[in-house]
Amino acid sequence: MAAANLLALIDDIATLLDDISVYSKIASKKTAGVLGDDLALNAEQVTGIRAERELPVVWAVAKGSFVNKLILVPLALLISAVLPWLVILLLMVGGAYLCYEGFEKVFHKLMHFRQDDEHHRQQMAAIRDSSVDMVAFEKTKIKGAIRTDFILSAEIIVLTLGTVQEASFLIQIGVLSTIAIGVTVFVYGLVAGIVKLDDVGLHLIKSAGQGTWSDLQRRIGRIILLSAPYLMKLLSIVGTVAMFLVGGGIIAHHTPLIHHGIETLSISMATLPAIGSIFSGSVPMLLHLAVGFVLGGLVMLSITLFQQLYKRLNIRR
Numbered sequence: 001m002a003a004a005n006l007l008a009l010i011d012d013i014a015t016l017l018d019d020i021s022v023y024s025k026i027a028s029k030k031t032a033g034v035l036g037d038d039l040a041l042n043a044e045q046v047t048g049i050r051a052e053r054e055l056p057v058v059w060a061v062a063k064g065s066f067v068n069k070l071i072l073v074p075l076a077l078l079i080s081a082v083l084p085w086l087v088i089l090l091l092m093v094g095g096a097y098l099c100y101e102g103f104e105k106v107f108h109k110l111m112h113f114r115q116d117d118e119h120h121r122q123q124m125a126a127i128r129d130s131s132v133d134m135v136a137f138e139k140t141k142i143k144g145a146i147r148t149d150f151i152l153s154a155e156i157i158v159l160t161l162g163t164v165q166e167a168s169f170l171i172q173i174g175v176l177s178t179i180a181i182g183v184t185v186f187v188y189g190l191v192a193g194i195v196k197l198d199d200v201g202l203h204l205i206k207s208a209g210q211g212t213w214s215d216l217q218r219r220i221g222r223i224i225l226l227s228a229p230y231l232m233k234l235l236s237i238v239g240t241v242a243m244f245l246v247g248g249g250i251i252a253h254h255t256p257l258i259h260h261g262i263e264t265l266s267i268s269m270a271t272l273p274a275i276g277s278i279f280s281g282s283v284p285m286l287l288h289l290a291v292g293f294v295l296g297g298l299v300m301l302s303i304t305l306f307q308q309l310y311k312r313l314n315i316r317r
Helices: 002-030 032-045 051-082 085-111 113-128 134-163 169-195 197-207 212-253 256-270 276-316
Strands: none
Touching: 002 169, 051 085, 051 134, 051 169, 085 134, 085 212, 085 276, 134 169, 134 212, 169 197, 169 212, 197 212, 212 256, 212 276, 256 276
16 A cells, blocks of 8 residues: 555656646747847847956855845736736736837837947946946946846746646745746856956957867867857847747737737648648747737837936926
8 A cells, every 4th residue: 555655746746847848848948039038138248358367257246146046936826816816917017128129129129229339348347447446336237237137037937837837836935936947048048158258259269279170279269259249149139039029929919809810820830832831830920929019119119208207297297
């Protein structure tokens, strides 16, 4: 009897772990867009730090990210248990925020690129200035990065919670914990690697001696040094596009009119000869992208109008 009970317990645990694994894979796909932006933003946040202080700063932000997850995961589980209807609402709000954030990034890049270059030059000048308090500078950077991480972590947790909302409480705990830990380790491990790419390239160039192998090392080092800035830009672009795709997809999926319209159009495109299979697969993605972009613009316009109205009311008072 004891052996049978033990085997049954082991079977239950195996089934639970298998369910957690399946749900975690689904959740990781849905949060991929936020992960791309999280990675790009955090890598960008630690730029401007002196080379010898880059890894300690990344570690400090990573610890802050773990604290954020310790707050967000229990809060998400509480909401799911007490107010389950709120999960969809938070998911919609999170999707709209993703679209807004993506649109704001595009708008900012198009309209204020000169100011960005000037800000970067001022930042570099501050780093070279020995009179600047780098400890205070680092603390400011770390606090800003942890605040950004809290917002992005909240979006990831809400997206994950939406995936496991119908699952048992144990599965919810397992999936949320797995995603929270996995995302933090993945993002900040990769951020640490990205910010040290230039150092790796420089090390390969300087440490190489004579011969074919040494020439190859120097070439690889030069490629790494040249590609590191472009990698950061690519991450930023991919992250922004992914924000529109994920945010637009969330809104479209939970808005019946848009959801059915996209399904109908995809089915119609599938009937086209030769190219139907190609277009039927890409149409939903392109439409989610369009929904995300338009919604992001509308949210930004609404916020701007509200701010202007608020300023005018304050001036009249």
